[in-house]
Amino acid sequence: MSDKIHDRAEQLIAQERVEGISPADHDWLSAHLQDCAQCANHARHTEHALRGLRTMAIPMPTGLASRTQFRVQLRLQEIREREPKRRALWLACVVSWAFGIVSAPYVWRLFQWFGERTGVPKLVWEVGFGLWWTIPALFFVIVVFMEKMRQSSESELTRQSK
Amino acid sequence: MSATTSCLTANRSATLFSTLMADEAKSIARGLQKRDPDLLDHLIELYQYRLFRYLVYITGSKERAEDFFQETWIRVLERGHQYDGKSKFEAWLFAIARHLVIDWQRSKKAQSLDSLTDPEQEHPLQFANEKEPSPLQQVLSQESEENVQASMSQIPAIYREVLVLRFQEELQIEEMAGVLSVPISTVKSRLYRGLDALRGRLQGGAAS
Numbered sequence: 001m002s003d004k005i006h007d008r009a010e011q012l013i014a015q016e017r018v019e020g021i022s023p024a025d026h027d028w029l030s031a032h033l034q035d036c037a038q039c040a041n042h043a044r045h046t047e048h049a050l051r052g053l054r055t056m057a058i059p060m061p062t063g064l065a066s067r068t069q070f071r072v073q074l075r076l077q078e079i080r081e082r083e084p085k086r087r088a089l090w091l092a093c094v095v096s097w098a099f100g101i102v103s104a105p106y107v108w109r110l111f112q113w114f115g116e117r118t119g120v121p122k123l124v125w126e127v128g129f130g131l132w133w134t135i136p137a138l139f140f141v142i143v144v145f146m147e148k149m150r151q152s153s154e155s156e157l158t159r160q161s162k
Numbered sequence: 163m164s165a166t167t168s169c170l171t172a173n174r175s176a177t178l179f180s181t182l183m184a185d186e187a188k189s190i191a192r193g194l195q196k197r198d199p200d201l202l203d204h205l206i207e208l209y210q211y212r213l214f215r216y217l218v219y220i221t222g223s224k225e226r227a228e229d230f231f232q233e234t235w236i237r238v239l240e241r242g243h244q245y246d247g248k249s250k251f252e253a254w255l256f257a258i259a260r261h262l263v264i265d266w267q268r269s270k271k272a273q274s275l276d277s278l279t280d281p282e283q284e285h286p287l288q289f290a291n292e293k294e295p296s297p298l299q300q301v302l303s304q305e306s307e308e309n310v311q312a313s314m315s316q317i318p319a320i321y322r323e324v325l326v327l328r329f330q331e332e333l334q335i336e337e338m339a340g341v342l343s344v345p346i347s348t349v350k351s352r353l354y355r356g357l358d359a360l361r362g363r364l365q366g367g368a369a370s
Binding site: 019046048052053068069075076080 | 202232239309
């Protein structure tokens, strides 16, 4: 028998276990394994390895599940305590954003009027309007960024403390 | 006639089973969305052994596996809303666990699990002194000293992982590709190499 035949048989032995083979390949392999002791041995070793793998047990540490349940409940409590604060923050942001949009034309006129009254150059009061518009948004971005930073450092600390 | 009937019954059972599984996944997704404490307790109980076993195989250490076990469930609580119930819960769970291990390894050594476990490297995720049993060997040999266990601890973690997912967890190749975030062809090639490595180690062990 040529090496190619044995190679094909070995390939089919693995393929049968990993992804399955066609009935024709299965028939060919069965016939070959009856004639070839070397490939039959290979199939036995593969089967033995997989049987061992399937039945292998790892001892479970005592109380790991209950310790984990306790930690998860603590974290859940923490999240629930923080949720109203976070909701209030988001609500405040949404309200201020909506108010900003609605009041923008009036504020623009106010800035214009103030600029004309005081004789401030146009560029200056326009920049003033721009700042009035962007500062709350920047503040919001900073708050969200700090919140994210605090969360990641908290989880890092938890990991390091173990 | 009876063959047709049994075939139809088998088909109906398979459909019923997959519907039940899909319903279960959906109800888990709904519970996680609401951060249901009872559901979380139940899931921890239900998946404790499978998750721990997977973590032992990918980290190579019982202590580290314990840490990651807890971290994984905390992450499940925090990111539960991301699970949509379209895939098996265990596949999502293993993917979370795997990402945590990879993140930890990156933060420690600025390397990924895949690079740490590159089969080209000599004894990846194994420990310096070959005469001493590795932590994984110690964990495995506590239960039994079977050759398969010793062989598993000697093969690269990247192959151990696919063998565990396929032959112990019985995940489909497509599901494994999702867990590992790699193409199906990569999963298959790792499985073939892993199987080959395991059999090779076993034969080597038997010969010596």
